[in-house]
Amino acid sequence: MNFVGSIYKKMNSKHKIFLIILLCCFIGSVIFVFNNHSFYDQPIGKVVKTTIEDVTKVNDINGNEDAVYTQHIIAELLNGEEKGKEIHLTNEYSESKAYDHEFEIGNELFIKIDQQVEEGAELTGTIQEVKRDKYLMMIAWVFIFVLLIVGKRQGLFSFISLVFNAVLLSYALDIYIHNSSQSLLWICGISVILFTVISLLLANGLNEKTYAAIIATLLGTFISLLITYLVLLVTGEKGLRYEEMQFITRPYRMVFMAGLFLGSLGAVMDVAITMSSSIFGLYEKNNNISVKALIKSGMEIGKDIMGTMTNILFFAYVSGSIPTLILYFKNAAPFGYTLSLTLSLELARALAGGIGIVLTIPIGLYTTLFFVNRKRARR
Amino acid sequence: MNVLVVLAGILFLLMTLIGGRKGVRSFFALFFNFAVIIITVILMNDPNVDPVILTLIACVLISCINLFYINGVNSKTKTAFLSTIICIVILLLFIIFITNKAMIQGFGEEEIGEIGAFSLLVEVDFIKIAVSVIIMSTIGAITDTAIAVSSPMREIHYHHPNISRKDLFLSGLSIGRDILGTSTNTLFFAFFGGYLALLIWFKDLSYSVGEIVNSKIFSSEMITIFCAGIGVTLVIPITTWITAYFFVRNKETKEKIT
Numbered sequence: 001m002n003f004v005g006s007i008y009k010k011m012n013s014k015h016k017i018f019l020i021i022l023l024c025c026f027i028g029s030v031i032f033v034f035n036n037h038s039f040y041d042q043p044i045g046k047v048v049k050t051t052i053e054d055v056t057k058v059n060d061i062n063g064n065e066d067a068v069y070t071q072h073i074i075a076e077l078l079n080g081e082e083k084g085k086e087i088h089l090t091n092e093y094s095e096s097k098a099y100d101h102e103f104e105i106g107n108e109l110f111i112k113i114d115q116q117v118e119e120g121a122e123l124t125g126t127i128q129e130v131k132r133d134k135y136l137m138m139i140a141w142v143f144i145f146v147l148l149i150v151g152k153r154q155g156l157f158s159f160i161s162l163v164f165n166a167v168l169l170s171y172a173l174d175i176y177i178h179n180s181s182q183s184l185l186w187i188c189g190i191s192v193i194l195f196t197v198i199s200l201l202l203a204n205g206l207n208e209k210t211y212a213a214i215i216a217t218l219l220g221t222f223i224s225l226l227i228t229y230l231v232l233l234v235t236g237e238k239g240l241r242y243e244e245m246q247f248i249t250r251p252y253r254m255v256f257m258a259g260l261f262l263g264s265l266g267a268v269m270d271v272a273i274t275m276s277s278s279i280f281g282l283y284e285k286n287n288n289i290s291v292k293a294l295i296k297s298g299m300e301i302g303k304d305i306m307g308t309m310t311n312i313l314f315f316a317y318v319s320g321s322i323p324t325l326i327l328y329f330k331n332a333a334p335f336g337y338t339l340s341l342t343l344s345l346e347l348a349r350a351l352a353g354g355i356g357i358v359l360t361i362p363i364g365l366y367t368t369l370f371f372v373n374r375k376r377a378r379r
Numbered sequence: 380m381n382v383l384v385v386l387a388g389i390l391f392l393l394m395t396l397i398g399g400r401k402g403v404r405s406f407f408a409l410f411f412n413f414a415v416i417i418i419t420v421i422l423m424n425d426p427n428v429d430p431v432i433l434t435l436i437a438c439v440l441i442s443c444i445n446l447f448y449i450n451g452v453n454s455k456t457k458t459a460f461l462s463t464i465i466c467i468v469i470l471l472l473f474i475i476f477i478t479n480k481a482m483i484q485g486f487g488e489e490e491i492g493e494i495g496a497f498s499l500l501v502e503v504d505f506i507k508i509a510v511s512v513i514i515m516s517t518i519g520a521i522t523d524t525a526i527a528v529s530s531p532m533r534e535i536h537y538h539h540p541n542i543s544r545k546d547l548f549l550s551g552l553s554i555g556r557d558i559l560g561t562s563t564n565t566l567f568f569a570f571f572g573g574y575l576a577l578l579i580w581f582k583d584l585s586y587s588v589g590e591i592v593n594s595k596i597f598s599s600e601m602i603t604i605f606c607a608g609i610g611v612t613l614v615i616p617i618t619t620w621i622t623a624y625f626f627v628r629n630k631e632t633k634e635k636i637t
Binding site: 058061066129147153157162169173199202203245249258267274277315324330346348355359362 | 382383384385386387389393399401402405408409412413416417423424449450473477481482483484485488489490493494499500501502504506511515516517519520522523526527530552555557558560561562563565566568571572574575576578579580582584593594598602603606607609612613615
């Protein structure tokens with residue numbers, strides 16, 4: 001406690017106010033998510049007792065052995081007209097729990113209450129969904145605190161930029177949904193410019209480094225998108241299995257391209273800002289450094305980041321398919337068929353993003369050189 | 380011609396042109412990583428093997444490929460490797476806790492239509508699979524941040540060999556803070572690009588905020604994003620500390636010998 005106290009004493013009043021506001025937000029939101037039952041229209045029940053009624057061993061045609069458990073649950077209703085009453089529920093879950101859940105005492109569930117047949121009989125219902133908002137809130141706060149403790153001021157800025165981008169994305173999608181006549185790619189194009197300008201300005205402030213990075217990012221993303229588009233056009237999209245694309249309510253090709261566009265943007269921005277700030281750093285250390293030396297060091301830096309950056313996108317995309325892959329394999333689907341069906345779109349995305357990353361290295365280098373030379377001429 | 384083959388060809392060409400030999404290695408690293416993921420998934424099919432332990436082994440292999448194969452075995456990659464593994468283990472404990480509590484394993488209601496023809500009773504523990512998915516989506520970003528911090532720290536130590544451990548640690552942290560924003564941004568856009576279809580789906584079917592937040596798919600995506608963000612942030616102080624400790628201790632032992 002002494003340690004915390006001494007840190008608190010060292011802070012200036014601006015930081016103290018910020019800390020107090022932050023703690024108030026934290027405590028307020030945690031209290032809210034743990035007590036927000038009355039804000040939901042759907043009845044919510046808290047599990048107070050569970051008993052296992054039945055266990056059935058199951059074998060399927062592919063030789064998988066599993067067990068199905070039938071669980072009888074008594075839950076206490078936390079909102080609505082029946083608040084405080086107990087309700088009886090049945091839940092079936094398997095050992096693998098791919099699509100079902102085992103519930104324990106204390107879990108909170110969304111419930112649909114069955115119509116009562118006779119007056120005074122015990123309430124029964126069906127479980128519809130798990131209440132997950134409090135866990136989401138908890139992990140969001142862990143993220144915010146880790147970001148602020150490690151990143152201090154920059155951490156705060158990167159959090160602001162994340163929130164801002166999320167709001168902007170949601171707004172852009174609203175515009176798209178209400179005006180279907182407008183192409184998603186156009187809306188994405190305009191939002192990409194906004195995303196780039198806002199994120200880079202927040203990360204680096206108003207200076208030439210940022211301008212060079214913004215121009216390099218935009219050039220890099222648009223050129224890589226153009227290349228991908230041409231490849232899709234020339235090959236007739238052979239090998240892409242759009243039928244596996246999930247959650248499709250709109251023209252799928254457009255959604256795929258827009259997702260690809262957006263997905264590579266962050267990585268391209270990362271490369272562009274790394275290139276421009278390191279080249280500007282070299283120039284600031286030694287104002288007489290030759291253009292040739294700058295190109296050489298720039299390419300070295302580019303080579304260093306190329307491999308790990310392409311891997312970020314690769315893992316972020318491909319990992320999400322692991323559960324589907326396992327399900328296919330376990331159902332004895334052929335190997336090649338499974339891979340092409342579940343991974344073709346993810347791989348295309350990762351490869352297209354990789355092209356964007358690699359292209360941005362020379363683009364970033366020469367855009368920064370342009371700004372460096374302009375600065376040099378002015379001196 | 381297959382789209383993937385053409386895209387891979389273009390990527391290979393660009394990486395060789397721009398990156399030279401290191402570019403070629405970076406390209407092959409992608410393939411090795413792909414092979415590691417596929418082999419891990421195949422091994423996960425055996426219900427007697429713990430998927431979390433498999434994932435840890437896969438992470439060690441992947442960090443070896445990303446750090447030692449691309450960048451060579453040297454003091455900066457060694458410290459980055461050690462920090463990656465420590466960070467993964469810490470993150471893992473946290474992820475296991477949150478996936479168990481939030482029950483985000485397996486498939487959501489919205490996905491069940493297309494896999495309905497399959498048997499879902501397949502023995503494999505999908506809670507542990509969910510843990511692996513989150514770890515695997517972050518491993519690329521964690522190794523990237525670790526090497527991005529440890530590599531300039533070695534440069535600082537090289538140019539100022541008499542720097543104290545504390546000063547090296549502080550300059551490492553300041554480098555880390557500079558890349559923090561762009562690293563979280565990279566992950567954020569990568570995931571949102573991937574989930575764009577899902578977001579449009581929620582908006583088109585006019586889900587209420589409560590329904591979106593509590594749905595399995597959305598919350599698992601958000602938990603993945605937050606865990607990834609926590610991972611890349613946590614790896615910064617870990618790498619800084621280990622690198623500072625390692626380099627300055629090296630100097631002291633050298634002095635003792637001479």
